[in-house]
Amino acid sequence: MDIEKSDLASYLFCQGTNNYAYEYLGVHMSESAGIYTYTFRVWAPKAHRIFVCGDFNAWDESLPMEKDADSGIWTAVLPSRVRLEGNRYKYKIVGNNGTHMKADPFAFSNETLKNTASVIYDIDSFKWHDEKWRETAKDRFRSSDKHFCSSPVNIYEMHLGSWKTRGGKTNVNGDAYLNYREIAEELAPYLKEMGYTHVELMPVMEHPFDGSWGYQVGGYYSPTARYGSPSDFAYFVDKLHEYGIAVILDWVPAHFPKDEHGLYEFDGDLLYEYKGKDRMEHKGWGTRCFDVGYPAVQSFLVSNALFWMRKYHVDGLRCDAVAAMLYLDFDKAPGEWVPNEFGDNKNLEAIAFFQKLNKAIFAEFPYALMVAEESASWNAITKPVHEGGLGFNFKWNMGWANDLFEYVAIDPFFRKGSHEKLTFPMMYAFSENYILSVSHDEVVHGKKSLLDKMYGTNEEKFPMFRAFMGYMMTFPGKKLIFMGTEYAPFREWDYENELEWFMLKYPNHSAIKQYVKELNHLYLSSPELWEIDDSWEGFQWIEADQSELNAISYRRIDMQGNEYIVVINFSPEKRAHYTLRVPEEGSYEEIFTSDAERFGGNGTKNGTLRAKALETEGELRAALDIVLPPYGALVFRKKPAVSVKNKNKGLSLNKEKK
Incomplete structure (x- = not known):
């Protein structure tokens, strides 16, 4: 890093606007004509003296650092004929409270488990294979003007x-x-x-x-x-x-x-x-x-x-x-x-x-x-x-x-x-x-x-x-x-x-x-x-107040209007004829039950049921008569209509799947 860029990096760091501070502070290597030059920088404005001590100099004080008075950043340069990756080091800081051996705040690698030295490491040596993953981040997030993170x-x-x-x-x-x-x-x-x-x-x-x-x-x-x-x-x-x-x-x-x-x-x-x-x-x-x-x-x-x-x-x-x-x-x-x-x-x-x-x-x-x-x-x-x-x-x-x-x-x-x-x-x-x-x-x-x-x-x-x-x-x-x-x-x-x-x-x-x-x-x-997690468009209560039964039911709806009917029983009582209101008449299938035998349940099944009309107004104009098992969590959906070709008249008739 040349002097002009170095001055700018230190200035921005002290201004709170250097978002690449790790590329400047810490230890960084450059190579020229077979010589590897390691530049150490550390921010310590109130320190009196600092030495870089490590495996490369037998942990002595032979590598003193120089302070930039304006930024409080200290620098030392170490030329070497061999690469120093894997060498341990610390900063020996002499300050107002004595002398202390400090790890590098910007070190890319450290010792661990009771050992606390920093370690020189080239983190850019790894070859990544996730280019496609990073390029498709937008597709995974799927936010829109109307709904946030529809994924x-x-x-x-x-x-x-x-x-x-x-x-x-x-x-x-x-x-x-x-x-x-x-x-x-x-x-x-x-x-x-x-x-x-x-x-x-x-x-x-x-x-x-x-x-x-x-x-x-x-x-x-x-x-x-x-x-x-x-x-x-x-x-x-x-x-x-x-x-x-x-x-x-x-x-x-x-x-x-x-x-x-x-x-x-x-x-x-x-x-x-x-x-x-x-x-x-x-x-x-x-x-x-x-x-x-x-x-x-x-x-x-x-x-x-x-x-x-x-x-x-x-x-x-x-x-x-x-x-x-x-x-x-x-x-x-x-x-x-x-x-x-x-x-x-x-x-x-x-x-x-x-x-x-x-x-x-x-x-x-x-x-x-x-x-x-x-x-x-x-x-x-x-x-x-x-x-x-x-x-x-x-x-x-x-x-x-x-x-x-x-x-x-x-x-x-x-x-x-x-x-x-x-x-x-x-x-x-x-x-x-x-x-x-x-x-x-x-x-x-x-x-x-x-x-x-x-x-x-x-x-x-x-x-x-x-x-x-x-x-x-x-x-x-x-x-x-x-x-x-x-x-x-x-x-x-x-x-x-x-x-x-x-x-x-x-x-x-x-x-x-x-x-x-x-x-x-x-x-x-x-x-x-998951498509609408941020508004009432994706959730509607069916029964929110059945406190006597310890039960709740609700609708979950996607952007196309498809919906699940969810009912959960937080009671140990089996409800053999539980009335579950649904939007309209038709056939509904139980697509998930927590009471399946493979889950450790009793094997209660509702299968496909026919919703009957209710004499009521509003969005929930029909009901299913279901078996609600103890501590059961059930999910239903309306079976889609299918188109059947009338060969004699050339008409399409909508019928529900049985």
């Missing part, structure tokens, strides 16, 4: 270290992790078979502590070495794309850990973190909060988000802990926070940061998924920036999940008093672009697995689980479940051990896996269930 989104959230381990061993010592490539070879066909469209990875950025699950990031530009090299991670993404699976990464712009080698007081003083005591620290997590109002920190974070999409071809990011950034009083007692200039609790800098981030992402990747995990009730999370929103295009619907978890934990005899927990989510279902999430956060720390959240005996939990999943997959909104949920384990998730795959030896669990698989594929093949 199926069925996300499998996972933790790479505990999906499967080597030999099923525990990962307490970090010696049983599978490689990214090994995981990809098993995971990609599995997700395809099971009917998932996306995989969401809990943070794969380098992190020092396994117990943080990746949410306390130490190396924002480095895939964790627990599972292999940067090229191995690129292979993982490439393989998932080969199988038609999009990749979303959890991304943590809110905070970082206080490990000595990391971003914490990086130049001997407060740098990446907020300066004021009221904002500096997240006490509940024991971490430092990013100063997202500081321009250079904005360059660091926005560049990082774009980095994963540009360099590793990921299809989206889920921003963690958005509420912790938006609210000045998040997890703070009165007197521990200072109101903004308008006297309220909104973090104006965080609002501006998210708007800036999402504008940058969608300017370059218009069909990316930018998902907010926002646990409060902030308005306009998924509204475009030009409409005053934060600019995300999806948000987890945590209210829906909490209401449903509470409902299914209640004795069915008393559920009628909490019936609104089933129906209230429709009051706000279209206020944002929602993803219905049963995430990792819901199956840890004593919250129980999804199966164990269900009220009753083991015999009751399994059909209740099927009813829950039937409701989730037919309710408006995109879908997400955490790994393992597809076979309904009893045990909560444990990050140190692989999932209990041996449970599939038991009929109840293998039947649930088959149920989830077929339910997923019903969802994927049915525009009725």
Whole structure:
């Protein structure tokens, strides 16, 4: 990089507008006449002295850095007759708080598992094969002027270290992790078979502590070495794309850990973190909060988000802990926070940061998924920036999940008093672009697995689980479940051990896996269930108030007017003659039932039924007399008319299929 470009890059970085900061800071190699020149750059404006120490100089102080006073960026140049890929290094920073060995914030690779050095790595060496995948992003997203993202989104959230381990061993010592490539070879066909469209990875950025699950990031530009090299991670993404699976990464712009080698007081003083005591620290997590109002920190974070999409071809990011950034009083007692200039609790800098981030992402990747995990009730999370929103295009619907978890934990005899927990989510279902999430956060720390959240005996939990999943997959909104949920384990998730795959030896669990698989594929093949997720045009209640029966029914409608009739029984009672209202007379077929024997049910079938006219006005002018099994989730559709040629008169007569 020549001097003029270097000056511009440093200027833009400090202005908060360098969205390619990783191409300037960190370590970069150029080659000429057989000499490899490595240029190291690090932002540390308050440091007194800095040395680059590494394998290439026996970790001594023979490579001092020079500071640019205007930008606070330090530079050192190291010529070498051999390539230095794989060499470890750190910055020895002498600052106001002493001398500390720091990892490179822009390193592309790092050591891991108690070793914290950065590693020189050429991340452009991997040969990608997903050109067609990237070119067809628009076709997969399918947004229109009228409806947003008219395509199926069925996300499998996972933790790479505990999906499967080597030999099923525990990962307490970090010696049983599978490689990214090994995981990809098993995971990609599995997700395809099971009917998932996306995989969401809990943070794969380098992190020092396994117990943080990746949410306390130490190396924002480095895939964790627990599972292999940067090229191995690129292979993982490439393989998932080969199988038609999009990749979303959890991304943590809110905070970082206080490990000595990391971003914490990086130049001997407060740098990446907020300066004021009221904002500096997240006490509940024991971490430092990013100063997202500081321009250079904005360059660091926005560049990082774009980095994963540009360099590793990921299809989206889920921003963690958005509420912790938006609210000045998040997890703070009165007197521990200072109101903004308008006297309220909104973090104006965080609002501006998210708007800036999402504008940058969608300017370059218009069909990316930018998902907010926002646990409060902030308005306009998924509204475009030009409409005053934060600019995300999806948000987890945590209210829906909490209401449903509470409902299914209640004795069915008393559920009628909490019936609104089933129906209230429709009051706000279209206020944002929602993803219905049963995430990792819901199956840890004593919250129980999804199966164990269900009220009753083991015999009751399994059909209740099927009813829950039937409701989730037919309710408006995109879908997400955490790994393992597809076979309904009893045990909560444990990050140190692989999932209990041996449970599939038991009929109840293998039947649930088959149920989830077929339910997923019903969802994927049915525009009725995903084409209109953002308005009442795609959903209409049939029966919302049958609290005495613990039952609900509704219509799901696609853009062509085709529709499914869904009815769900959250009661253990069988309804032998349940009246299910439908739009018109004719033949209706049951296309899906959770009570099929192969799913562990009793085998109740309705088959094809004739709807009889009702003496009523309105859109629902007919009714079916159906058998509604205990905890049953059923889907019906009207059989299409067929044209039969009258050979004698040359007329076409419409008749219904029998």
